[in-house]
Amino acid sequence: xxxxxxxxxxxxxxxxxxxxxxxxxxxxxxxxxxxxxxxxxxxxxxxxxxxxxxxxxxxxxxxxxxxxxxxxxxxxxxxxxxxxxxxxxxxxxxxxxxxxxxxxxxxxxxxxxxxxxxxxxxxxxxxxxxxxxxxxxxxxxxxxxxxxxxxxxxxxxxxxxxxxxxxxxxxxxxxxxxxxxxxxxxxxxxxxxxxxxxxxxxxxxxxxxxxxxxxxxxxxxxxxxxxxxxxxxxxxxxxxxxxxxxxxxxxxxxxxxxxxxxxxxxxxxxxxxxxxxxxxxxxxxxxxxxxxxxxxxxxxxxxxxxxxxxxxxxxxxxxxxxxxxxxxxxxxxxxxxxxxxxxxxxxxxxxxxxxxxxxxxxxxxxxxxxxxxxxxxxxxxxxxxxxxxxxxxxxxxxxxxxxxxxxxxxxxxxx
Numbered sequence: 114x115x116x117x118x119x120x121x122x123x124x125x126x127x128x129x130x131x132x133x134x135x136x137x138x139x140x141x142x143x144x145x146x147x148x149x150x151x152x153x154x155x156x157x158x159x160x161x162x163x164x165x166x167x168x169x170x171x172x173x174x175x176x177x178x179x180x181x182x183x184x185x186x187x188x189x190x191x192x193x194x195x196x197x198x199x200x201x202x203x204x205x206x207x208x209x210x211x212x213x214x215x216x217x218x219x220x221x222x223x224x225x226x227x228x229x230x231x232x233x234x235x236x237x238x239x240x241x242x243x244x245x246x247x248x249x250x251x252x253x254x255x256x257x258x259x260x261x262x263x264x265x266x267x268x269x270x271x272x273x274x275x276x277x278x279x280x281x282x283x284x285x286x287x288x289x290x291x292x293x294x295x296x297x298x299x300x301x302x303x304x305x306x307x308x309x310x311x312x313x314x315x316x317x318x319x320x321x322x323x324x325x326x327x328x329x330x331x332x333x334x335x336x337x338x339x340x341x342x343x344x345x346x347x348x349x350x351x352x353x354x355x356x357x358x359x360x361x362x363x364x365x366x367x368x369x370x371x372x373x374x375x376x377x378x379x380x381x382x383x384x385x386x387x388x389x390x391x392x393x394x395x396x397x398x399x400x401x402x403x404x405x406x407x408x409x410x411x412x413x414x415x416x417x418x419x420x421x422x423x424x425x426x427x428x429x430x431x432x433x434x435x436x437x438x439x440x441x442x443x444x445x446x447x448x449x450x451x452x453x454x455x456x457x458x459x460x461x462x463x464x465x466x467x468x469x470x471x472x473x474x475x476x477x478x479x480x481x482x483x484x485x486x487x488x489x490x491x492x493x494x495x496x497x498x499x500x501x502x503x504x505x506x507x508x509x510x511x512x513x514x515x516x517x518x519x520x521x522x523x524x525x526x527x528x
Contacts, residue, residue, distance in 0.1 A: 335387055342391055
């Protein structure tokens with residue numbers, strides 16, 4: 114194992130390895146974690162107790178996670194003078210699976226998003242966000258239970274690639290000059306300029322992962338969300354390449370929506386339907402016809418928008434998990450922000466990190482532990498003893514703190 118300057122490798126644990134396209138998970142894996150900024154410490158303290166309880170209950174002591182703290186964000190900068198140490202990236206590469214709380218990102222200036230940096234540096238090209246309703250949680254729609262979708266968001270390219278130039282700078286002027294003089298573009302002087310790269314390789318590998326997920330998990334459709342009617346050579350190409358993956362690599366397991374009439378209006382047994390929707394229409398569809406969508410694959414910015422909007426339909430980001438997945442490496446994360454005004458107040462909902470842990474256990478093949486966490490969370494919510502964000506949306510709920518909610522989840526596992 115590598116030597117780390119800031120982190121301490123726990124004794125007694127082994128590395129997860131990636132061989133022949135599959136993870137090999139030992140009974141005692143070392144899993145790095147980033148505590149997170151703001152409310153991160155409160156959330157992590159509750160979450161790790163839930164994870165350990167689920168593993169102990171599921172496997173009777175035969176399996177155990179050895180947690181290894183690694184650093185990023187405000188804590189890292191305060192203690193070690195850097196927001197994202199190189200060794201943090203090295204640890205994720207070495208141990209393959211990691212989990213993190215929310216990290217600070219300034220608006221309009223300062224350093225780049227640490228979340229984006231992790232994804233791009235480690236080539237975690239798929240940001241995966243499942244969105245479903247938990248019975249009892251208040252929601253702004255009449256039938257939140259009809260929404261059960263898994264969103265695959267391309268995480269490396271699009272406008273999030275970070276290729277942009279500030280208005281009034283020599284760099285912006287140089288890019289503008291080239292586009293105006295050489296390419297015939299019309300761009301006002303003193304404009305800020307951003308570049309939107311979309312490649313065939315990265316688009317296709319995301320679509321491939323989404324289809325494989327749908328087939329493995331019994332999902333009935335994959336929908337490509339895009340703005341190809343306007344951005345024809347980027348978003349439009351993303352749509353085209355998505356269909357090519359389906360028809361060329363999964364011809365015997367998929368059917369295009371446009372071809373359903375040839376099969377009596379229904380997908381043949383064992384096949385999933387490939388659809389596409391314009392981005393703005395997709396927001397309407399999730400509200401008006403949510404049960405028609407199962408897996409969605411989209412570009413970076415659209416995916417950011419639609420995943421938060423979908424979470425709002427089922428009660429908010431407090432119960433919205435996330436994962437950043439590459440080939441043989443993954444970082445699981447809370448999807449909400451740091452909420453610094455609630456830091457160290459034992460108040461915030463740990464559900465996002467806890468459900469991200471469910472995704473982590475499923476990724477590792479520890480499905481029994483994952484199922485126990487879900488059972489515990491469902492039981493805790495039905496009891497009505499929940500954190501403030503859930504309590505204010507639930508009739509007759511009793512507000513409890515972060516740690517007490519974690520206790521309720523653990524108790525729910527054992528019922």
